[in-house]
Amino acid sequence: xxLNLAQNLIxxxxxxxxxxxxxxxxxxxxxxxxxxxxxQGNYIAFCAFALLVPAGEGISRxxxxxxxxxxxxxxxxxxxxxxxxxxEILLFRHLRGAQPATMMIASFGLGSAxxxxxxxxxxxxxxxxNLWPALTQPVMIGSLMVPRLQLVILAxxxxxxxxxxxxxxxxxxxxxxxxxxxxFLMARMLGVPADRVILVAFGISxxxxxxxxxxxxxQTGIADIRMGDGILLVxxxxxxxxxxxxxxxxxxxxxxxxxxxxxxQIALPLAARxxxxxxxxxxxxxxxxxxxxxxxxxDRRSQRI
Amino acid sequence: xxxxxxxxxxxSYGPLTAVRNVSxxxxxxxxxxxxxxxxxxxxxxxxxxxxxLAPSQGKITVAGKSTAGMRSExxxxxxxTLVPEGREIFGSLSVAENLSIGAYLRRDRAGIxxxxxxxxxxxxxxxxxxxxAAGLLSGGQQQMLAIGRALMTRAPMIAIDEPSLGLAPKLIxxxxxxxxxxxxxxxxxxxxxxxxxxxxxxxxxxxxxLRSGHVVRAGRARDLAAERSLEGSFFGFEGAAA
Numbered sequence: 324x325x326l327n328l329a330q331n332l333i334x335x336x337x338x339x340x341x342x343x344x345x346x347x348x349x350x351x352x353x354x355x356x357x358x359x360x361x362x363q364g365n366y367i368a369f370c371a372f373a374l375l376v377p378a379g380e381g382i383s384r385x386x387x388x389x390x391x392x393x394x395x396x397x398x399x400x401x402x403x404x405x406x407x408x409x410x411e412i413l414l415f416r417h418l419r420g421a422q423p424a425t426m427m428i429a430s431f432g433l434g435s436a437x438x439x440x441x442x443x444x445x446x447x448x449x450x451x452x453n454l455w456p457a458l459t460q461p462v463m464i465g466s467l468m469v470p471r472l473q474l475v476i477l478a479x480x481x482x483x484x485x486x487x488x489x490x491x492x493x494x495x496x497x498x499x500x501x502x503x504x505x506x507f508l509m510a511r512m513l514g515v516p517a518d519r520v521i522l523v524a525f526g527i528s529x530x531x532x533x534x535x536x537x538x539x540x541x542q543t544g545i546a547d548i549r550m551g552d553g554i555l556l557v558x559x560x561x562x563x564x565x566x567x568x569x570x571x572x573x574x575x576x577x578x579x580x581x582x583x584x585x586x587x588q589i590a591l592p593l594a595a596r597x598x599x600x601x602x603x604x605x606x607x608x609x610x611x612x613x614x615x616x617x618x619x620x621x622d623r624r625s626q627r628i
Numbered sequence: 629x630x631x632x633x634x635x636x637x638x639x640s641y642g643p644l645t646a647v648r649n650v651s652x653x654x655x656x657x658x659x660x661x662x663x664x665x666x667x668x669x670x671x672x673x674x675x676x677x678x679x680x681l682a683p684s685q686g687k688i689t690v691a692g693k694s695t696a697g698m699r700s701e702x703x704x705x706x707x708x709t710l711v712p713e714g715r716e717i718f719g720s721l722s723v724a725e726n727l728s729i730g731a732y733l734r735r736d737r738a739g740i741x742x743x744x745x746x747x748x749x750x751x752x753x754x755x756x757x758x759x760x761a762a763g764l765l766s767g768g769q770q771q772m773l774a775i776g777r778a779l780m781t782r783a784p785m786i787a788i789d790e791p792s793l794g795l796a797p798k799l800i801x802x803x804x805x806x807x808x809x810x811x812x813x814x815x816x817x818x819x820x821x822x823x824x825x826x827x828x829x830x831x832x833x834x835x836x837x838l839r840s841g842h843v844v845r846a847g848r849a850r851d852l853a854a855e856r857s858l859e860g861s862f863f864g865f866e867g868a869a870a
Contacts, residue, residue: 495732498729499729501718501720501721505718508700508716509718510729511699512709512712513704513709513777514705515732
């Protein structure tokens, strides 16, 4: 029983990690420009397909995917950053000063365009990708059997969170980003360059999307043009539950949703399990009715990363 | 040397014109008060100079350079910074971080450290609070922090929008004592907006009175105060002003 619990906890944390990375990507951009970028999920799918050469319906022909891990990871992360930064330069920069709703709809448009681009190049059928098969081998921790991948997911996410926190807390530019997310106009009046702050925020969110993509692929084994959609939805819900604009809140809520999902899977009667997500979202609605500003927004000062 | 020059400047919010045909020259080291009731256009004018709003007409020149088409992050490079109404400190950042953001554009490490020491010696209330979140400071301390942050930019001209807002009279005196001392030590040019013109009279500054976006009176505050019509200009009794 204890073993089961520990196993489930690791499941929940690794699921929550993918959500957390994506929620952080949404939160980074929201905090500096009040834009919920719904293309974040499409960045994830894009990074997965970046491993392949277009070869028609359902055929897998690895391209970057053939690179050894030490080269593959930085290349995919760089591609994710480039894609996100390009969407800022080519699209969102031209919408400065537009209503938040306008920017949000533009992000839907961008996401749809990206998805259709992948559809055109790779077709609609999911494509099998055999990325790092060694990662699916389990390791024994005592009498606990854990897939190596889950440990990697936890470690990589922890590393990303620590790196981002250090960047935001300990560097000049990170401090300027935190100042901008609190009061962009004032930061600009002191000389903080608005466009660069936003560009860096997009770059970070693109890197986070690439990371989420590389951590999801070995588990699912398939690249699917819709693979980011489900993650995006949960991550978006996490940013709202955490209190939009609070990065810490977004991360904690992402893990919370991961935990609730996994434990509902165990606790629900068999007949109700297919409707697990309905229960998760019912809990989300209940939370938002009780705390409309999100769980972690009571004291914004201490909640921001 | 002229620090700031406004030439026939008008500023509009859509169809509403908040500042009309204002012309004004401020020399280096001068202290000028913009006075007028709520809605007179004081904040709008300051925001236009800071590059937050684009004037609909006229020309703004800071330290000899036109700010036309410039964003606020470029205007501060010319040597003008604004302490806006309500201070706008970064509440979630520490006091020290707030000050360091003021020095964002600077690369001279030694100079920044020197200025940090200078700010803390001039504004000693901030010293014990350096590590605290700025949002936890009292109103007076927040005003000090906003002034200190502006000093850290090293801009020779600082505009302050209603520094007395929400402060107890004793604190207001303290803020002004500090501002005047800083002006001496740093050869600062100050543009200060207040609803009342009394402070301008007290410190014997130049006074520009705004009402409904127009300059209604301008000159040495003490000379203007000697005229009985000053209250009339302020409140807009045209008969009294005539």
